[in-house]
Structure formats: structure tokens, C-alpha cells
Amino acid sequence: MSDDIGATAQKPRYGAPLASLSPSQIAAIRSLPSNRDVKPPVIHERRPVGNFVSDAYWSRERETIFRNKPVAVIPSAALPDPGSVLAHDGYGIPLLITRDRHGTARIFLNACTHKGAMLVEDCAVKKWSTVSCPFHAWTFGLDGRLIGVPREETLCDFDKKSRPLAELPCHETGGIIWGILNPRADADFSLVSDQITDDLTHLGLTSWTRYGYRRFEVDANWKLVMEPFLEGYHVQRLHINSIGPQGLDFFDDIVPLVERFGSHIRQISGRGKYQPDVLDDPAVNIRSVVTIVYNLFPNTVVITSPYYISVMILMPTATGKTNVDYYMLTETAPDNPKAEELYARSFAVIQDVFGNEDFKASETCQRGLETGAIPDVIYTGMEEAIPRFYEGIEAIMDEALEAAE
Ligand SMILES: [Fe+2]
Structure with a gap:
């Protein structure tokens, strides 16, 4: 994003070396091939339209997950x-x-x-x-x-x-x-694993500071709001003029390395024309060469950028309504005009890209699915993290159904 524009001025102070990450994150990054060698899988994955438009499905999700499992607040x-x-x-x-x-x-x-x-x-x-x-x-x-x-x-x-x-x-x-949004629920936080805690701690979530915050009210099912953060397929297309090839051009048209930890997903991808030899440079800011994204079960997204972290909590209030709390975290509060300008510009760009492009696309999908135009939603190999994420949710929904029978 515009963070790259300020990178030259701020690099030594705000950068983070590869060694600052968790052993698991480092191992995953070291396994990434050059972007030109990334091969997307060929998949056959669909989900029923009812998962996004049915009040009965949302009611099940609400009772099973949003009222009885841990959610980020x-x-x-x-x-x-x-x-x-x-x-x-x-x-x-x-x-x-x-x-x-x-x-x-x-x-x-x-x-x-x-x-x-x-x-x-x-x-x-x-x-x-x-x-x-x-x-x-x-x-x-x-x-x-x-x-x-x-x-x-x-x-x-x-x-x-x-x-x-x-x-x-x-x-x-x-x-x-x-x-857990039910005062009578058991305090079972086992879904929030040590692995996830360790990864988020190494990214700085326990020590970084809140720079910016914004509430978005999105007229779409919460999963349609989540989907763009589970795939890079749309980045070259929907975001063509903002962060895509006709704009800031940060990302290749590739699939990330997708790993599932319990019900959580971690996606790691090389930025730009990534090649592994950049890791040999001890001065490299690892956040400028790879993007790390977490889709934390069930409804939270964490995305690294070179000089900030985005945390987004998607809070459904009805089948087709989602409040999104967007937080931008930085290592420290800006203490000089260059840092302030860099952060302010990044905050403006990200609100524009998420608010006017991603969330708007989610809203048009919601309206389209509600028309009955298509029998199911199809996922390409460029979107393989989406069904992987849904498998985690469906396992918990199925478990609850079996327990009720
Ligand atoms: Fe997007």
C-alpha cells in the first residue's frame, strides 16, 4: 500500500527481520518458492447459496459458533x-x-x-x-x-x-x-491454540499500539465479507487501479501457502516478484517481502503490511448484515511528521480499498445470491483457502448437530 512509498525514509527504524517471527512462521516462509514457480491447485469446491442467504443457516451459526465458541471482541x-x-x-x-x-x-x-x-x-x-x-x-x-x-x-x-x-x-x-457471548457458556477457549497465540505474539499484536479504528456496516453475510481475505485471486482484478497492476502493484497473481491450524487458517505469500534469495539479506524487512494473513476462527482477519498490521473483526448481526471493526496497529505511535504522514496515508488507502472495493463486492454478491441466479458458489484453485476455512467451521457445526441428535 502507500506504506511502501514511505518505506525508504522509515525502513531502518520500522523494519522487522525474519528472525523476529515465530519458528513456525520462519519455517513456512523458508519453504516458499519464487512466485514464478508457485503452482495453484486444481480443485472442485462448491458451497450452497443457502449458507449465505438462509436465516435458518445463520441461526445455526449464531447459536453454535457466535454464542458458544470464542470470538475476538x-x-x-x-x-x-x-x-x-x-x-x-x-x-x-x-x-x-x-x-x-x-x-x-x-x-x-x-x-x-x-x-x-x-x-x-x-x-x-x-x-x-x-x-x-x-x-x-x-x-x-x-x-x-x-x-x-x-x-x-x-x-x-x-x-x-x-x-x-x-x-x-x-x-x-x-x-x-x-x-464467549453467552454468560451461561463454559469458559472453553481451547479453540484459541498456543500455536495461534505464539504466531500473533511474534507479529507484535501483544505489544503494538492502536493507530486507527473504523467501523464499517456491510450489507452482506459475514462469510461473504471474509472471503476476499481468503484469496488473492481478486486483487489483480477488483483492485486493478488501487493496489493492483494499474495502481500500486504490490502483489503477484499467485496463491499463498495455505495452512490450517485447528479451525484457523494461515496464508503466506511473497510480495511483488518474490524470490527466496531476499531472505539472505539480514537487513531485509520481512514484512516488505512477504504478506502473512490469519483468518482466525471464526470471524477475524489479521494482515501484515510493511509497517502496520490490520486487524478486522467481522461481527454478524443478521443473515445479510455485518459490522466490521477495522483496527490499524503500528509498532509505536507516530512520533515524527514522516511517520504520521506514512500511517495516515496507509490508513486512508486501506479504508478506501476495503470499504469501497472489498466490502462493496461482498454486498453485490449478497444481492446476487439472494436473487436465486445460481445454485451454488464455485471456488477456483486460486481460492483454495476459502473451502479450507469453511471445513473448520463445518466441522464445528456438524459436531454440534451430532451432539443435539
Ligand atoms: Fe481485496
């Missing part, structure tokens, strides 16, 4: 400081995320235990040590305990311990605050 960088609070409404459920003075993150329902009023209405980070309901000022600690009730003496036999905030299972790892 925010990157840790969106709530970095102890003693802070963030209201969150992306999943269509009012949530309150807190980080206490010891640094522990928790997720609650954003509802006062007096009579349900929303505790915090706007979604900006607050530096607070307690949360007080605007209605009657019932006050809670960041650990969810009810600690203050005005005129408490007028309540008969009332114990504040009996009315803490409703807490959701929460687990912070790999620079992501994960939650």
Missing part, C-alpha cells in the same frame, strides 16, 4: 491501559469491556443489575476505576462487583454481592481479548 491494543472501560456494541449485544488496575481484562453485559439500564452508552475508552449507572447511580467495580447503591437502607434484606454485573467468559491471549 477487540484487539488488546484497543484497551491498553489498566483502569479503563470500553462499551462495545458490534455484535448487537451491549457489552462492557474493562481492564482493572492489575491489567486483567473482563467482559460484562452492559446492563445495570438494578433494572437493566445501559451503563455506558458511547463506545470511547474511559479511564475510570468504577462504572456508575446514569439512571440511579448504582456503581460497580471493574471486576463487576456492585459497590454502591444510593439509599441502600430503603432495600429490605439486600446484599450487594447478589447483584454483580453479568460476566461473560473472557480470555486475553495473542493480543486479542476473546469472549
